[in-house]
Amino acid sequence: MSNVLVIKTKEKLNLSSLKKGSIHRLHIQLSDNSLGVPWRVPVIVVKGVGKGPVIGITAAVHGDELNGVSTIFKLLDAVDPKTMKGTLVLVPISNTPGYLMNQRFFLDDVDLNRIMPGKEFGSSSDIYAHFFITKIVKSFDYLLDLHTASHGRVNSLYLRADLEVKESRTLAYLQHPQIIVQKDDDEKTLRGWANRHGIPAITIEIGNPNTFQATLIDETLDGIFNTLRYFKMIPGEVQDFVSHAATVCDHSYWIRSQKGGIIEVFPELAEVVKNGQLIAKVYDVFGQVREKIYSNREGIVIGKNIRPICDSGTRVLHLGVNIQEPLPEMIPGHH
Template sequence: MNKIITIKLKDKFKLTDFKRGEKHRVYVNMSENALSLPWQVPVIVIRGAKKGKILGLTAALHGDELNGISTIFKLIEEIDPTKLTGTLVLLPICNVPGYLSKTRHFSDNVDLNRIMPGSPTGSSSNQYAHMLTTKILSKFHCMLDLHTASYGRVNSLYIRADLDNEECRTLAYLQNPQIIVKKYDENGTLRSWANENGIPAITIEIGNPNAFQHSLIDETLEGILNTMRHFEMIDGEVKDMVANATVVDRSYWIYSSKGGIVDVMPNLTDHVKEGEVIAHIYDVFGSIKEKVRSDRSGIVIGRNVSPHCHAGSRLVHLGFDEIEPMPEEIPGNDEFDDL
């Protein structure tokens, strides 16, 4: 017989309202929509029997980035609250309007991960972001923000973290990624807001949008459990999970200069050499218009998978060690749009 789960509605979110040693499921009211009703963010609180760290996990800040949802669901099943020290606060769907419409952006077509922490008197997306950060996320001691590639692209399992920040570096090295990018915190991102407010945070990119990829989800879950062992939230040996990961200084996207039908050559985590052909762009009659070459050696973090190609389309997301300065590039030519 299935256990009946009580789901409550909250206007204010106070961790002291939740009984220790139990799992709690609530909706928390955000800003109001056009029905004069609040958007309701689902939150799972697993409050341990003993006091300890408050670890927050956020997913689907972009509404079409779904691997983090399954990661959180699997984590819920793994944790016994009677044996937990500290508290897990889990947000499987941060961007409720985007999730409902299967789109990256909020209902006003704004990217929430560009405007954090929002504003109490701004646009609809700004007010939503403000309530999300002030009501819930400000309660965290540390945070793992779960993302995927954006539409038309695929990602490896990789991390963005400010490795100059000791606490963020520790969080990154506790995970189980294929690649780590030593990435500064971009202004307006959730990670930037968290770190500026004393909440150590990293971004975990779990593969591709609009799908569940259980192999990557399971590897991510392993890193999260390792993080919990490090904070002594659960028992077990803490492992050096990053031993086999490639750590790069920075990354950027290589663009096409022609439009047409594109075939990107390298696979995820492949190493490419300077001058290597990474894509063929064909016209609609099958003739090659452009052979796109890598302008430096590096590792493939993400890649385009859509054959439809305008001039200026992003093709390969390349990670590299910064031995020499970046060449002159198109403004904004980094991986920021996949955040």
């Protein structure tokens, strides 16, 4: 007996047509490539048996950000559609051309996460983004968008979420992050589009690009299972991870270099740095220090540069600032 599954190719994701109590693996066709063939995005639908929300989980909107791919595969191993309620729509590779080229951007070197929701009549990235939204994302009730740091940088496990909006605050507090950054929706990100269109969304930044990091993936999964418990899609008690372990920041920004050369960055991830602390040195090509970079605020290290080659303006340290006390009631409606 062959064990190979036949994967169906569909024009559009139609959740109501899919059988309950089963896992469905589909290719959804988006815009055309230069062979005249549609880009096909792999979509896995876990259709439970009872009523519940549709939770969409997208990964690799930036094609080289892969921890979310493993997170989705592990989630898939652990859920049983015959007992689960509601629906999971899992998109392990959202930016298929970027994934094929092992790069962040789409084919035309555009960042898909800065042009959402795209345009039906626009550039190649616009059209792809448009169909990604209209054919896939519009079917979600909630969205968890999985990312990592960019090439040459490393991240902690952190969230970007608008904590002032109840639904996204709830999603944020259900996760198991090291750091939460309070952020209004950035214009034209997938999260921003979703939040403005009635699909509460958060961004989960899982470590480093181009790799699988088992510990961070497992912590991400803890948060996703917690989310499924909160929505009663699976049984069990909802955990309050945030008030025990997470640091909540008001906002974050990058400290950049002024000079170019060879850079060494000192603080560790999740380290709290003081105002005035030396965080990096830029050397010239003869080994002499050209620039010493100091932190200009107290804050927690969310991400850092690990690529020694440094131009003027290189992002050096991603600092979360205005660290806040965790709120006493972290998950609205739960104690």
